[in-house]
Amino acid sequence: MKRVKQSDRLSLAIALAPEDVEVGDYIAxxxxxxxxxxxMWDDSFGPEVVRMQxxxxxxxxxxxxxxxxxxxxxxxxxxxxSTIIDLRTTQIVRLDRAFAKSVVKDVKKKRFKTI
Incomplete structure (x- = not known):
């Protein structure tokens, strides 16, 4: 069986519902x-609250x-x-394990820079 390199396959981040999160997952x-x-933006004093994403x-x-x-x-x-994420206000995705480990490895070696 031919092995496929991480760079040769496409991976997608998958949006998660709160109940789908598991310990050990890599998320973002x-x-x-x-x-x-x-x-805040139109000087109306109604009780409406607008959700902005x-x-x-x-x-x-x-x-x-x-x-x-x-x-x-x-x-x-x-x-x-360490930090805590509140899933009521944050939509998260599950990352491909190989992708996440690759990024974490570079972050630890200080070779990672956000563009």
Whole structure:
């Protein structure tokens, strides 16, 4: 059987529902949702809250899931920094394991630079 190199195959990040997250997964934030009062931009004083979705600043950076207590997920970055992601405000994706390990390896060796 012919082995396929990581560079020879295409992988996709898969959007996850909160209940699909598992310990050991490599995930990355994709979108952040912010709730903003409508008067912030049109001077109306109604009670409406508008949800706005933005690309997460750390989008695409692999994080390893350490523990889960929905809606919160405890993750560690390649630099061994821990943080908690609130899945009520953050859409996450599952990353291909080979891709994530490759990025984490480069981050540890300080060969990684965000463009």
């Amino acid at each position: 934030p994709l979108y952040r949702t912010y709730e903003v009062p409508s008067y 933005f690309i997460a600043p750390e989008s695409g950076k692999p994080l390893k899931v350490k523990s889960i207590c929905l809606p919160f997920v405890h993750v560690k970055s390649g630099k061994k920094q």
